Every structure is written in C-alpha cells, then in structure tokens.
C-alpha cells in the first residue's frame with residue numbers, strides 16, 4: 001500500500017484509507033464476536049462438567065471444539081479433587097484429548113455403561129433434537145451416547161434454534177459406506193428431496209474419510225421436511241442400504257447447556 005499510495009490522487013488516497021479503516025474495524029468486530037462465542041462454549045462446558053461428573057465413574061468424551069473446554073475442566077477437576085474417572089472417547093480427536101491431558105483412557109469393551117457423556121452439537125431444536133456430525137464423528141458419538149442415561153450437550157447460544165436448519169445450514173450429516181455413496185445420495189434426493197453432496201476434504205484431494213473409513217453426505221433437506229417428524233425421517237434414512245448412521249440425535253439428550261452472550265449459562269431438559 002505504501003508503494004501504491006503516493007501514485008494516487010487525493011480522492012483515491014482517502015478512499016483507500018477509508019477502506020483500510022473499515023476493514024480493520026470489521027476485523028475487530030469479528031474477533032470480538034469470535035471471542036464471545038468461544039467464551040460461551042467454555043462456560044457451558046465448565047458448568048456441564050461441574051454438574052454432571054461424579055467420582056469413580058466412566059464418562060464419555062464427545063468431539064468438536066466445545067468439548068475441548070470440557071476436557072480442560074475435567075482434567076482440572078481430576079487433578080484438584082483427585083477424582084478417579086475413566087474416559088471413553090467418541091473419536092480419534094477425543095482419544096487424543098484424553099491422552100494429552102493424562103486422563104485414564106477406556107473403551108466400551110471394558111466400560112459399556114457410562115455415568116454420563118459430554119458432547120457438543122451443531123444445532124439443537126426446541127425439542128432438543130440435535131444435528132451432530134459437523135466434524136464427521138457422528139457414528140461413534142451416537143454409539144457412545146447410547147451407553148448412558150445422561151447425554152449432556154454443551155453449546156454456545158448460536159446453536160439454539162426453533163427448527164433444525166434455522167441456524168446450521170450445512171445439512172444433516174449421514175455416514176455412508178464408500179461404495180454406496182452414489183446410490184444412497186440418489187435415494188435420499190428421490191425419497192426426501194433436497195441435495196446430499198458428499199463432503200469434500202479441505203486439506204486433501206477427495207472426500208472426507210471418517211474415523212470408521214466411511215464417507216459423509218450432508219443432506220440439505222427441503223423446507224417441507226419440517227412437516228414430518230424427525231423420528232420417522234431418521235428411521236427411513238437408516239433403512240437405506242449403505243447408510244451407517246445419521247447425525248440426527250432424537251430423544252437422546254438428557255440436558256443441554258447453552259452458554260449465552262452475557263456470560264450466563266442456561267440449561268434445558270426435554271419437555272415431558
């Protein structure tokens with residue numbers, strides 16, 4: 001810019017400088033918003049760990065960026081309170097978090113009954129139906145979540161919505177066996193409408209490959225889908241040969257903690 005500015009007329013110089021000022025203030029605002037969201041994730045995670053993790057139990061560790069804060073808090077509590085906790089991971093990432101924090105690593109073979117599972121979500125609707133799998137870990141997450149009566153979800157306020165799809169626009173993740181991805185894609189689009197593109201990797205040529213060696217379709221469902229129950233849609237999706245699991249978590253969350261912008265945390269339980 002220092003090279004270009006001297007060659008410009010006064011009016012253009014003002015325009016360039018004004019743009020720079022606008023960019024910097026936009027950047028500052030984006031950073032401030034990001035910090036608020038990160039803080040909201042952190043407080044939700046801390047509260048959930050404090051309320052739900054008991055000594056001498058096995059706990060499922062979810063995946064994603066919010067769970068990182070839960071693991072931080074869990075590691076803190078284990079050290080300070082000398083807790084004996086076995087941690088069962090829901091993904092490669094969760095396993096690494098457990099090991100990195102020197103926590104005790106377990107699995108479902110030795111610990112098939114978990115006291116609670118703490119996990120994130122991509123979106124939570126008013127009935128606590130969740131979309132999960134934005135990070136590709138839905139199948140192991142659902143298996144681990146099925147091993148506890150207490151699936152505790154942690155999220156920032158941007159994940160809270162009335163209807164699925166209000167906030168999370170990428171679609172419902174569906175894990176598929178690689179050889180079946182085109183037939184499954186065609187069936188989903190024919191039966192339910194919308195689009196179900198295969199998720200492509202960002203730092204690798206080709207598709208995202210899950211921890212289970214499968215592909216992910218992100219089903220961008222049409223608006224009329226909301227006229228049906230997610231349960232019946234999920235049941236139909238699961239029956240398509242080649243579908244391993246969906247990112248729809250229905251009647252699974254026992255409590256959802258939302259971190260809010262004002263620094264408080266609210267929690268929601270399913271309507272009875």
Ligand SMILES: O=C[C@H](O)[C@H](O)[C@H](O)COP(=O)(O)O
Nearest residue numbers: 064065066120133135136137
């Ligand atoms: O596959 C990823 C998991 O379902 C995550 O729990 C979900 O995507 C939420 O992740 P984050 O806490 O990063 O928003």
